[in-house]
Amino acid sequence: MPVASTDAGPGPLVPPAELFDCRAPGVPDRTSSTPPSCLFDRACRTRLVTGHRGAGGDLGSVAPEDTLAAYRAGIALGVDFVETDPRPTKDGVLVNVHDTTVDRVTTGTGSVDQMTLAEVQALPLRTDKYVGDFACERITTLVDLLRACVGKAAVLVDANKTDRVDLLVQAIQDAGAVDWAIFDTSGVAKIDQALLLEPNLHTMIRVTSVADLDAQLQHFPAHPPIIVEVDRNDATAEVASAVHDRGHRAFTDVFVEDLVVALDGPPREYDKSWALGIDIVETDRPAEMLRYLGRR
DSSP: OOOOOOOSSSSOSSOOGGGTSTTOSSSOOOOOSSOHHHHTOTTOOOOEEEETTTTOSTTOOSSOTTSHHHHHHHHHHTOSEEEEOEEEOTTSOEEEOSSSBSTTTBSSOOBGGGSOHHHHHTSOBOOTTSSSOOTTOOOOBHHHHHHHHTTTOEEEEEGGGOSOHHHHHHHHHHTTOTTTEEEEOSOHHHHHHHHHHOTTOEEEEEESSHHHHHHHHHHOSSSOOSEEEEOSSTTHHHHHHHHHHTTOOEEEEOHHHHHHHHTTOOGGGGHHHHHTTOSEEEESOHHHHHHHTTOO
């Protein structure tokens, strides 16, 4: 049977599972030490943490990815942001599934876009590797996820899994999450579409070079992004520096460092991302990152 992760720090690395699994009475209170205003302030340079797919994606060890339990767990841990991967079902409902199929995360098989919401949610999830009771969990809708996170953690809504920008924006509006959602995509055209539908939407752009950064910032002079994601490559530090010079914050993933830490490597591996000039990281192991920053 798996054992919850702990270390020799000031307390358990992971909160009790009953705060976020099927026994949870509701969504936990917000525990992040970061003022909510900082999450949406391009000038805020506090080091911030994003839980990939909730409390962790491929290397996560806390709760099943992209489930309500995973987002409750992220909130209980104290993350600042959570990320999700919505895609539409056959009947046009956005659900949180990273892959094109349900095969990896459920006991069933099939393409999400060829299944109805009822069919998708009838499938039990694969939860054996997690400590806690997740028998009640099913693939969740984007609207339900957003409602759970409003006021607790800002949600990075990855718009790269679907071209249905209208459904993405409608879900954000229906959940009352315009102030707590960030429309995240590498497609400038998708952001244009989204802003036509909801002019108050927070946005996040993805850039690969300084030239790409400047082109995208020039494209949105009246509605600059809240966050700029920078590719992890040989130019990451250069691009992050340019992001700062232009009055913005740099974001990247730390999945390579997560793998090293998951294999019992030293948590100081995480210094590599901060040394690049990154302000916000996305991690599969938010508990370890938060502990390393002295926030757990």
